[in-house]
Every structure is written in structure tokens, then in C-alpha cells.
Amino acid sequence: xxxxxxxxxxxxxxxxxxxxxxxxxxxxxxxxxxxxxxxxxxxxxxxxxxxxxxxxxxxxxxxxxxxxxxxxxxxxxxxxxxxxxxxxxxxxxxxxxxxxxxxxxxxxxxxxxxxxxxxxxxxxxxxxxxxxxxxxxxxxxxxxxxxxxxxxxxxx
Amino acid sequence: xxxxxxxxxxxxxxxxxxxxxxxxxxxxxxxxxxxxxxxxxxxxxxxxxxxxxxxxxxxxxxxxxxxxxxxxxxxxxxxxxxxxxxxxxxxxxxxxxxxxxxxxxxxxxxxxxxxxxxxxxxxxxxxxxxxxxxxxxxxxxxxxxxxxxxxxxxxx
Amino acid sequence: xxxxxxxxxxxxxxxxxxxxxxxxxxxxxxxxxxxxxxxxxxxxxxxxxxxxxxxxxxxxxxxxxxxxxxxxxxxxxxxxxxx
Amino acid sequence: xxxxxxxxxxxxxxxxxxxxxxxxxxxxxxxxxxxxxxxxxxxxxxxxxxxxxxxxxxxxxxxxxxxxxxxxxxxxxxxxxxx
Numbered sequence: 001x002x003x004x005x006x007x008x009x010x011x012x013x014x015x016x017x018x019x020x021x022x023x024x025x026x027x028x029x030x031x032x033x034x035x036x037x038x039x040x041x042x043x044x045x046x047x048x049x050x051x052x053x054x055x056x057x058x059x060x061x062x063x064x065x066x067x068x069x070x071x072x073x074x075x076x077x078x079x080x081x082x083x084x085x086x087x088x089x090x091x092x093x094x095x096x097x098x099x100x101x102x103x104x105x106x107x108x109x110x111x112x113x114x115x116x117x118x119x120x121x122x123x124x125x126x127x128x129x130x131x132x133x134x135x136x137x138x139x140x141x142x143x144x145x146x147x148x149x150x151x152x153x154x155x156x
Numbered sequence: 157x158x159x160x161x162x163x164x165x166x167x168x169x170x171x172x173x174x175x176x177x178x179x180x181x182x183x184x185x186x187x188x189x190x191x192x193x194x195x196x197x198x199x200x201x202x203x204x205x206x207x208x209x210x211x212x213x214x215x216x217x218x219x220x221x222x223x224x225x226x227x228x229x230x231x232x233x234x235x236x237x238x239x240x241x242x243x244x245x246x247x248x249x250x251x252x253x254x255x256x257x258x259x260x261x262x263x264x265x266x267x268x269x270x271x272x273x274x275x276x277x278x279x280x281x282x283x284x285x286x287x288x289x290x291x292x293x294x295x296x297x298x299x300x301x302x303x304x305x306x307x308x309x310x311x312x
Numbered sequence: 313x314x315x316x317x318x319x320x321x322x323x324x325x326x327x328x329x330x331x332x333x334x335x336x337x338x339x340x341x342x343x344x345x346x347x348x349x350x351x352x353x354x355x356x357x358x359x360x361x362x363x364x365x366x367x368x369x370x371x372x373x374x375x376x377x378x379x380x381x382x383x384x385x386x387x388x389x390x391x392x393x394x395x
Numbered sequence: 396x397x398x399x400x401x402x403x404x405x406x407x408x409x410x411x412x413x414x415x416x417x418x419x420x421x422x423x424x425x426x427x428x429x430x431x432x433x434x435x436x437x438x439x440x441x442x443x444x445x446x447x448x449x450x451x452x453x454x455x456x457x458x459x460x461x462x463x464x465x466x467x468x469x470x471x472x473x474x475x476x477x478x
Contacts, residue, residue: 017175018175018178018193019173019174019175019178022174022175022195026195026197026249028249029249030199030200030203030248030249031199031200032197032199032249033196033197033199034194034195034196034197035193035194035195035197036192036193036194036195036269037174037191037192037193037195038190038191038192038262038265038266039178039190039191039192039193040189040190040262040478041182041188041189041190041191043186043187043188043189043260044186044187047186054477055401055402056477057399057401057451057454057470057472059454060451060454060455060470063454063455064454064455064456085477085478092186093182093184093185093186093188096478097477097478104199106194106196106273106395109194110194110266110269110270110273113192113266114266117262117266117478120477120478121475121476121477121478122474122475122478123456123475124475124477124478125401125451125470125472125475125477126475126476126477126478127401127402127472127473127475127476127477128476128477129402140402140403140473140476141476142474142476143473143474143475143476196395210394211318211319212394213316213318213368213371213387213389215371216368216371216372216387219371219372220371220372220373241394241395252395253394253395262478273395276394276395277392277393277394277395278391278392278395279373279392280392280394280395281318281368281387281389281392281394282392282393282394282395283318283319283320283389283390283392283393283394284393284394285319296319296320296390296393297393298391298393299390299391299392299393
């Protein structure tokens with residue numbers, strides 16, 4: 001009954017264009033009623049952040065995101081799903097992560113995008129390091145307990 | 157404490173470009189960490205739909221969307237919020253409605269966009285009529301009870 | 313009083329808007345709907361189920377129990393289906 | 396066994412990856428973490444709180460109680476902070 005779709009997963013150093021990715025899921029189709037896109041950007045902590053550096057586990061990053069994406073397409077009737085996560089140095093204001101979920105139904109698109117972001121945060125093998133202006137020390141961002149709390153929203 | 161923002165509300169016959177609207181909320185800023193955009197499209201019911209016709213109440217449509225948008229900016233710390241709703245004839249595959257919510261925080265952006273759509277559906281004065289291929293009769297789309305259920309998610 | 317109609321309420325009444333003089337006993341939105349129903353078959357067809365009719369007074373949603381202001385734009389329409 | 400380290404685990408150990416021969420008594424992920432801690436100050440600094448260390452076996456998340464396969468790529472890293 002549920003439309004199946006094959007998620008598109010990319011892990012890359014280059015920037016992405018949310019508009020292009022959205023068009024890929026809607027162009028020439030008449031069955032898409034809702035597209036939810038989430039873009040996560042590098043946010044400046046009080047003007048002191050020079051850049052984020054994102055380390056990742058090549059191979060596992062793609063595999064783990066694909067596992068989460070496939071779980072989402074099994075849970076919600078999606079017509080399309082795209083997930084892109086960048087690695088490397090990223091300046092404030094730049095894109096880090098993109099999730100685009102398309103469906104015939106509004107709630108499915110919202111929930112799938114929300115679910116993807118919750119699981120990416122605590123299961124995709126990426127680690128953020130902060131490069132701070134005027135300092136040679138770079139510090140690893142600590143995981144938040146709330147990230148694990150977020151996962152519980154999707155249980156049961 | 158919460159970043160205040162002045163929502164941008166437009167009610168128009170013309171199409172819109174989600175990418176342009178998203179850029180408007182992020183360009184030149186370093187404080188935006190999350191952008192959630194929802195695009196509602198005209199979906200074809202089993203290949204029989206020729207077009208939707210959207211009637212609206214000019215004046216009240218803008219005012220009511222602005223009331224809902226202002227409620228959202230009061231509830232969540234948003235750095236930007238844009239809502240665009242089209243009226244007139246809209247073919248399958250075309251855009252109907254856009255909500256873009258920007259925030260420092262992921263959950264605020266998701267919740268605000270979700271809230272906006274729930275309230276737009278049952279409070280913004282728009283009515284959809286379906287023009288069906290091979291028929292001169294056009295039928296009004298009926299409101300769903302589930303639309304009112306959706307509002308209850310935001311109580312309390 | 314300025315009355316304005318939308319969607320199938322407009323189609324069934326056969327008018328987009330009109331200006332009417334209300335009798336003194338029409339005090340609330342519910343009174344108005346009831347009074348309009350008696351104005352002809354087109355009105356009774358449009359308003360046969362008053363409970364589903366939504367009302368806005370001066371472009372704000374209003375309950376059926378709301379008292380009518382002296383001068384206002386009263387809009388009658390079906391449940392909304394935008395978004 | 397191929398071991399691979401990320402983020403501050405990598406920095407503290409001072410290696411990105413290495414291949415080690417494990418003694419027969421190292422049977423689970425927890426055994427591995429305990430054994431590595433004894434290999435020097437860099438390892439004990441990286442693994443001082445084994446409970447926060449996340450582990451992947453052949454690129455899939457694994458519990459500390461998981462038995463180690465004979466040949467595998469075992470990755471050790473801090474809690475993830477992507478997204």
C-alpha cells in the first residue's frame with residue numbers, strides 16, 4: 001500500500017543546494033502533496049566561532065544514514081527521501097546537513113524529516129570540532145543528553 | 157530572551173520559489189542553525205484531477221495567516237518566518253502553500269512549521285474546488301475531521 | 313449590515329455579497345443564520361445545516377453565539393480547506 | 396584485528412588506526428577496551444571512561460557486551476555530534 005522509495009544518501013565535503021534536491025523529488029510528478037526540507041547550518045556561538053570541522057567515519061557514515069533512511073521509508077509512505085551530510089571545515093552561515101522528505105501526505109513528510117534528524121544527531125558517525133577566533137586550541141563539541149531523549153519520541 | 161521576528165505573509169495568485177524565500181531568511185546571517193520548509197503541492201487524485209481552484213477571502217486571508225504566524229513567533233524563538241498561500245487555478249504538481257521557519261534551534265523550526273500548517277488548514281479562509289477531467293461539474297473539497305484533531309496537538 | 317459569502321454558501325445563495333437591514337430581534341450570529349434561512353429557497357439550501365457554517369465578523373472568526381455589532385462585515389462560509 | 400579511532404579518541408591515542416593481535420582472553424568489546432587501556436598512557440587517557448566510548452564493528456554500532464568476531468574492523472569513538 002505504501003509508496004516505496006529508494007532514499008538518496010550523500011556524504012560530501014562540497015556544499016549542496018536544497019532547491020536542486022527538492023526539485024529532484026517533485027519534478028514531473030503529480031503524486032507529491034507535501035515536501036518538508038530541513039537544513040542545518042553552522043551557527044555562530046556569540047561571534048567567536050571561526051569554523052566547525054566535521055570529522056566522519058567514511059563508509060560507515062553513508063551506511064548508517066542509509067539504515068536510518070530505510071527505516072523511515074518503511075515507517076512512512078514517502079515518495080522520495082534525500083539526506084546529505086557534509087564533512088570538513090564549515091564556516092558560520094554555511095550548510096551542514098539536508099533532509100528532504102516528500103510524500104502524498106503532510107504528516108508523513110514532517111514526521112520522516114523530524115525522525116531523520118533525531119537519529120542522524122546521535123547515530124551517524126560525525127564529530128564536530130570548534131575552531132575559535134584568536135585561539136589555537138580547537139574543542140570537540142560534546143553530545144547532549146537531550147539528543148538521546150529525542151530518540152525516545154519515536155519508540156513504541 | 158527569544159529572538160523576535162516579524163513574519164512575512166503573502167497571499168498571491170503567482171507561484172513562489174521556496175529557495176528564494178529560504179535564502180531571504182538565511183543570507184548574511186550567522187545565528188540561524190535550522191531552517192524547516194514545508195511546501196504543499198497540488199496532488200493528482202488518481203490521474204483524474206485537471207486543476208484545483210482556490211477561492212479565498214481577500215483581506216481576512218492575510219490577516220488570519222498573520223495572526224497564526226504571530227502566535228508561532230510568540231511560542232517559539234524564531235529568527236525568521238515566511239508564509240505564502242496561493243489562490244486561483246492550480247494544476248497538479250504546482251505549489252499551493254509554503255511555510256519557512258528559521259531558528260537557532262532545530263526543534264523550534266520544526267514545531268513552528270508544523271503548527272503553522274495545522275492552523276492554516278482549518279483557520280485560514282481558503283476553499284478548494286476540484287476540476288475533474290472530462291466533467292463539467294466541479295466539486296468542493298470537504299474539510300476533514302482529522303484537521304480539527306490536528307489542532308488539539310498544540311493545546312495546553 | 314454587509315453580508316459576504318464564500319465557496320458553496322456563495323454558490324447556493326447565488327450572491328457574493330449584499331447589504332441588508334436586520335430586524336431588531338436579530339441579535340446574534342445564530343439569529344442571523346436563522347433569519348437568512350427564511351429569505352428563500354436559495355438561502356435555506358445554503359444554510360440547511362447551520363452548525364457547519366463558519367462565520368467571520370470584520371474578518372475575524374466568530375462563534376454562533378457572538379452578538380452582532382451595529383455595523384460590520386459578516387462573512388458566511390463552509391469549513392476551510394486551504395493549506 | 397583492525398582498530399580505527401575517531402575524534403578525541405584518535406587524538407588522545409595518537410593514531411588513526413592500527414592492526415593488533417588480541418590475546419585469547421579478549422572476547423568482547425568490553426574486554427578489548429580494558430585490554431587497550433593497559434597499553435600505555437595515551438590509551439588510558441583516551442579510554443579512562445569506557446562507558447562513554449562508542450563502538451562499531453564492521454561499520455555497525457555494537458554494544459560493549461558484543462562478542463568480537465575473528466576478523467573485523469573495530470572502530471572506537473566518542474558520542475556522535477553530527478546533524
